[in-house]
Amino acid sequence: MHYKLALIGFGNVARSLARLLIRKQELLKSKYDITFSFTGISTGSHGFAVNPNGLDIEQALELAENGKDISSLSTFQVQDSLAVIQHSQADFMFENSPVDYETGQPAIDHVRAALNAGMHVSTANKGTVVHAYQELTELAKSKNKRFMFESTVLGGTPVFSTFREAMPLAELISFKGIINATTNLILSRMEEGESFDDAVKYCQGMGIAETDPSGDVDGWDASIKVAALATVLMDTPLKPQQVERTGIREITSEMIAKAKADDKRYKLVASAEWAGKVIKARVAPELVEPSSPLYGMMGSSTGLTFRTDVLPDYSITVSEREGMKGGPVETAYGLFSDFVNVVK
Amino acid sequence: MHYKLALIGFGNVARSLARLLIRKQELLKSKYDITFSFTGISTGSHGFAVNPNGLDIEQALELAENGKDISSLSTFQVQDSLAVIQHSQADFMFENSPVDYETGQPAIDHVRAALNAGMHVSTANKGTVVHAYQELTELAKSKNKRFMFESTVLGGTPVFSTFREAMPLAELISFKGIINATTNLILSRMEEGESFDDAVKYCQGMGIAETDPSGDVDGWDASIKVAALATVLMDTPLKPQQVERTGIREITSEMIAKAKADDKRYKLVASAEWAGKVIKARVAPELVEPSSPLYGMMGSSTGLTFRTDVLPDYSITVSEREGMKGGPVETAYGLFSDFVNVVK
Numbered sequence: 001m002h003y004k005l006a007l008i009g010f011g012n013v014a015r016s017l018a019r020l021l022i023r024k025q026e027l028l029k030s031k032y033d034i035t036f037s038f039t040g041i042s043t044g045s046h047g048f049a050v051n052p053n054g055l056d057i058e059q060a061l062e063l064a065e066n067g068k069d070i071s072s073l074s075t076f077q078v079q080d081s082l083a084v085i086q087h088s089q090a091d092f093m094f095e096n097s098p099v100d101y102e103t104g105q106p107a108i109d110h111v112r113a114a115l116n117a118g119m120h121v122s123t124a125n126k127g128t129v130v131h132a133y134q135e136l137t138e139l140a141k142s143k144n145k146r147f148m149f150e151s152t153v154l155g156g157t158p159v160f161s162t163f164r165e166a167m168p169l170a171e172l173i174s175f176k177g178i179i180n181a182t183t184n185l186i187l188s189r190m191e192e193g194e195s196f197d198d199a200v201k202y203c204q205g206m207g208i209a210e211t212d213p214s215g216d217v218d219g220w221d222a223s224i225k226v227a228a229l230a231t232v233l234m235d236t237p238l239k240p241q242q243v244e245r246t247g248i249r250e251i252t253s254e255m256i257a258k259a260k261a262d263d264k265r266y267k268l269v270a271s272a273e274w275a276g277k278v279i280k281a282r283v284a285p286e287l288v289e290p291s292s293p294l295y296g297m298m299g300s301s302t303g304l305t306f307r308t309d310v311l312p313d314y315s316i317t318v319s320e321r322e323g324m325k326g327g328p329v330e331t332a333y334g335l336f337s338d339f340v341n342v343v344k
Numbered sequence: 345m346h347y348k349l350a351l352i353g354f355g356n357v358a359r360s361l362a363r364l365l366i367r368k369q370e371l372l373k374s375k376y377d378i379t380f381s382f383t384g385i386s387t388g389s390h391g392f393a394v395n396p397n398g399l400d401i402e403q404a405l406e407l408a409e410n411g412k413d414i415s416s417l418s419t420f421q422v423q424d425s426l427a428v429i430q431h432s433q434a435d436f437m438f439e440n441s442p443v444d445y446e447t448g449q450p451a452i453d454h455v456r457a458a459l460n461a462g463m464h465v466s467t468a469n470k471g472t473v474v475h476a477y478q479e480l481t482e483l484a485k486s487k488n489k490r491f492m493f494e495s496t497v498l499g500g501t502p503v504f505s506t507f508r509e510a511m512p513l514a515e516l517i518s519f520k521g522i523i524n525a526t527t528n529l530i531l532s533r534m535e536e537g538e539s540f541d542d543a544v545k546y547c548q549g550m551g552i553a554e555t556d557p558s559g560d561v562d563g564w565d566a567s568i569k570v571a572a573l574a575t576v577l578m579d580t581p582l583k584p585q586q587v588e589r590t591g592i593r594e595i596t597s598e599m600i601a602k603a604k605a606d607d608k609r610y611k612l613v614a615s616a617e618w619a620g621k622v623i624k625a626r627v628a629p630e631l632v633e634p635s636s637p638l639y640g641m642m643g644s645s646t647g648l649t650f651r652t653d654v655l656p657d658y659s660i661t662v663s664e665r666e667g668m669k670g671g672p673v674e675t676a677y678g679l680f681s682d683f684v685n686v687v688k
Contacts, residue, residue, distance in 0.1 A: 020654070027513050157655055158510035165509035166502035168684035169371050170677075293661060296640050307665070310364070310677040311501055317637060317659040321651070333514075333654040340512035 001033060003343060004052070006040035006088040006119070008081050008110050009096030010064055013124055013151075016332035017094060018057055024336070032344045040088025042081040044098070047071035050078050052089040081106070085113045092342070094335050095123035101215070101224055101240065104131030111147065115139045122338035124151040124331050129228040130240060146342045149232075151334025153179060153225045154302055155327070157318045158334075161341060163233055170308040172233050174273030177304030177315075178297050179225045182209045182216040183248050183268040188298045190256050191265065196249075208300070208327065218247035219283040222270045226281050229304075230272045238272070238279055246284040259287055267294050273307075293317070345377065347687060348396070350384035350432040350463070352425050352454050353440030354408055357468055357495075360676035361438060362401055368680070376688045384432025386425040388442070391415035394422050396433040425450065429457045436686070438679050439467035445559070445568055445584065448475030455491065459483045466682035468495040468675050473572040474584055490686045493576075495678025497523060497569045498646055499671070501662045502678075505685060507577055514652040516577050518617030521648030521659075522641050523569045526553045526560040527592050527612045532642045534600050535609065540593075552644070552671065562591035563627040566614045570625050573648075574616045582616070582623055590628040603631055611638050617651075637661070 005021075007014045021028075021036060028034045037054035047069040049055055055073050063070045076087050085093060093114035097107050104127030111128055114121050115136065128136060129149050140147040150160050163170065178184050182203050189199040200217070203209035215221050223243040230238040251266050259265055264287045272281040288294045293315050297303055303317035318330075349365075351358045365372075365380060372378045381398035391413040393399055399417050407414045420431050429437060437458035441451050448471030455472055458465050459480065472480060473493050484491040494504050507514065522528050526547050533543040544561070547553035559565050567587040574582040595610050603610055608631045616625040632638045637659050641647050647661035662674075 024513050031513070155655075157658055158506060161510035162502060162506055165685070166505035166681065168681050168688065169368050169375070290634065291640065291642065293640055293663065296635065296637055298635065303659075305663075310680075311499075311662065311674055313663045313665050314501055315647075315659075315661040315663070317661065318655065319637065319649075319657045319659070321657045330655055336654075337510065337512050341509070344512065 001035075001343070003034065003036045003092050004039040004054075004088065004090045005036055006085055006090035006093040006114070007038065007096070008042045008084065008093060009098075010041050010043040010046070010060075010070075011096060012328035013331045013335070014094060014096045015061055015064065016328040017335050018061060020329075020332050020336050022057070028340070032340070034343055039090050040084040041070060042084040043070060048078045048080070048084050049074040050076040050084055050087045052087070081110055082113050085110065085117060085119075090114075090119050092339060093119045093121050095121060095125055095128070096335075097125065099125050099127045101127060101220060104128050108132045108136070111136055112139065115143055115145055115147065118143060118145065120146045120148070120342050122148040122150070122335045122342075124149075124335060126152040126224050126228050130224055130231060130238075133228075133231050134237065148338035148342060149228075150338050151331045152228050154304065154316065154318055155330035156332060156334025156337065157316065157330065158337065159229070159304065159316065160232060161337065162316070165341075167308070167310075170310045173307045173309065174271065175229060175233070175304055175306045176269060176271040178267055178294055178302050179270045179304065180216055180219075180222040180268060181300035181302050182213070183222070184297065184302065185300045186217070187248065187251070187256070187266055187268070190251075190253055191260055193253075195253060196251075217249055219245045219268065222268060222283040226270045226272055226283060230279050230281055234272065234274070234279055236279055238281060243281040243283055245282075248285055251285050264289055265295055267297070269294065345379075345687070347378065347380045347436050348383040348398075348432065348434045349380055350429055350434035350437040350458070351382065351440070352386045352428065352437060353442075354385050354387040354390070354404075354414075355440060356672035357675045357679070358438060358440045359405055359408065360672040361679050362405060364673075364676050364680050366401070372684070376684070378687055383434050384428040385414060386428040387414060392422045392424070392428050393418040394420040394428055394431045396431070425454055426457050429454060429461060429463075434458075434463050436683060437463045437465050439465060439469055439472070440679075441469060443469050443471045445471060445564060448472050452476045452480070455480050456483065459487055459489055459491065462487060462489065464490045464492070464686050466492040466494070466679045466686075468493075468679060470496045470568050470572050474568055474575060474582075477572075477575050478581065492682035492686060493572075494682050495675045496572050498648065498660065498662055499674035500676060500678025500681065501660065501674065502681065503573070503648065503660065504576060505681065506660070509685075511652070511654075514654045517651045517653065518615065519573060519577070519648055519650045520613060520615040522611055522638055522646050523614050523648065524560055524563075524566040524612060525644035525646050526557070527566070528641065528646065529644045530561070531592065531595070531600070531610055531612070534595075534597055535604055539597060561593055563589045563612065566612060566627040570614045570616055570627060574623050574625055578616065578618070578623055580623055582625060587625040587627055589626075592629055595629050608633055609639055611641070613638065
């Protein structure tokens with residue numbers, strides 16, 4: 001079986017995905033008899049390319065990484081992402097345009113167009129899940145296609161697929177954890193004596209915090225992830241605005257030093273739980289003790305503990321290691337695993 | 345679709361499984377249109393019962409829990425587990441006979457018979473995996489059936505299914521963790537000042553250590569689990585005897601007190617990694633520091649960290665909580681999830 005792929009968004013994540021697909025090409029063929037080609041690419045500022053017979057992906061990667069326009073590879077004149085989707089004749093679309101927390105656009109329109117054109121979709125864009133999960137899932141079902149989003153939370157580490165495939169009919173009672181790597185790294189560096197401003201600058205230098213760091217430090221990113229998790233795993237729509245939210249701006253170096261002296265640590269804790277028939281969701285700094293599973297999560301590590309009706313508390317933790325940090329490569333694996341899970 | 349079920353072994357785990365199936369009966373029907381009945385039960389010392397039209401499971405549970413023989417429920421005269429399998433006409437067999445570390449018998453014969461009779465199989469018996477994984481998997485494939493064993497490691501918490509379903513084409517480089525709850529509880533209690541002998545007695549009183557505790561304290565149980573994990577997830581047969589093994593008998597109260605004073609802890613650490621073309625596997629006590637993900641795992645908590653080619657270090661931890669400890673109920677969920685994953 002041959003799959004034609006469209007990449008909407010061609011930043012770090014999408015390019016890592018292309019490289020991962022190329023690296024795993026032989027395994028896909030030998031294990032599942034699957035081959036693929038790239039038939040549409042849409043970039044943020046380096047043009048658009050479509051060729052239903054297959055684009056030269058190595059050349060596209062090279063052009064984009066050297067800041068050059070990719071339009072020269074195209075056999076069509078296309079001017080926007082929707083036209084790329086339309087003309088690519090793809091079977092599977094990867095959506096990686098920038099997140100808009102308020103509306104989820106234009107990603108939602110991209111996903112809609114791809115599903116309507118008979119493509120499966122995988123996205124790393126949290127906006128699509130919190131603003132249109134139900135609509136897009138139903139649209140996909142009506143077309144006998146799949147809408148997938150593994151990489152929206154904890155990078156590409158399996159969370160949604162674990163519940164979907166490995167914990168059937170488990171009832172999720174609550175979850176709690178650290179789901180924003182940037183703030184966790186800031187708090188870790190402050191514990192080593194760095195000021196808040198310097199820690200933010202360090203994260204900006206690494207490329208994991210934006211020029212305006214408020215999405216992370218004010219708890220918005222964590223809130224949108226809590227909303228996505230609750231919406232899908234607790235089967236109840238929850239908007240980021242419904243998450244009670246406190247960021248880390250008020251955690252001073254003095255508070256951190258005092259906590260350390262008491263063998264404790266501040267963590268930006270995200271949680272949701274059933275309170276009667278509504279979900280109570282929260283993002284706020286908490287003092288955690290050494291006995292907490294959150295205590296040992298330092299730097300850009302993230303993790304979640306799930307309470308269900310069938311198992312003792314079940315935790316997933318992702319910790320950076322030499323040669324493999326979180327970020328684009330990890331997120332790319334989430335998109336890749338969505339692809340394999342759909343087509344295998 | 346209606347499934348006839350055979351229970352070979354009817355101890356705590358199998359009875360918890362029966363209760364879980366009954367509890368989730370309506371959800372199985374509404375979500376997957378699946379119904380079931382129990383057509384064969386084999387107990388260790390309370391007889392055998394077969395009725396292809398369905399046994400009264402509530403009555404069987406009550407008899408077994410009151411130490412009474414279940415043979416009165418049978419419409420056949422059967423004298424052993426193989427006869428139960430033969431006459432049950434079941435579609436799915438759950439194997440929960442006691443583990444024999446050396447040979448894996450008689451569980452392997454039970455699984456073989458069930459597969460040959462056209463049943464799917466799920467087992468909590470580690471012996472079948474380390475002694476016959478390849479044979480039983482191939483036999484199942486040739487019959488278009490499945491051989492499943494989620495609950496052999498970390499109770500019923502998803503490990504094998506996570507790799508199978510949620511981490512497709514990930515290459516496992518190494519794993520490391522705490523996979524024997526009993527020794528972890530012993531070490532935790534010794535840290536609180538209890539002697540080794542008293543801690544062992546406590547575990548025996550709870551029913552999680554045997555009268556002869558050597559399977560746990562000498563590292564055999566952990567070694568067999570390492571062998572099962574490596575055999576399946578690293579796709580390379582590994583026998584428990586090939587695991588370098590040291591138990592916890594030589595860890596004295598003095599050593600534990602000294603470690604505590606240094607902010608460290610002894611843990612019985614199980615690990616396996618590729619060393620060239622062979623797997624180096626080990627079970628041994630290690631001193632761990634607060635920064636280790638193992639440090640916070642106390643009491644009967646267990647967990648594993650997996651290193652792959654596609655993600656940062658990925659850890660799964662299971663921690664007891666009020667009202668939900670590890671043990672039979674958790675293991676039963678592993679068998680249940682195997683069933684749902686096969687039949688859904």
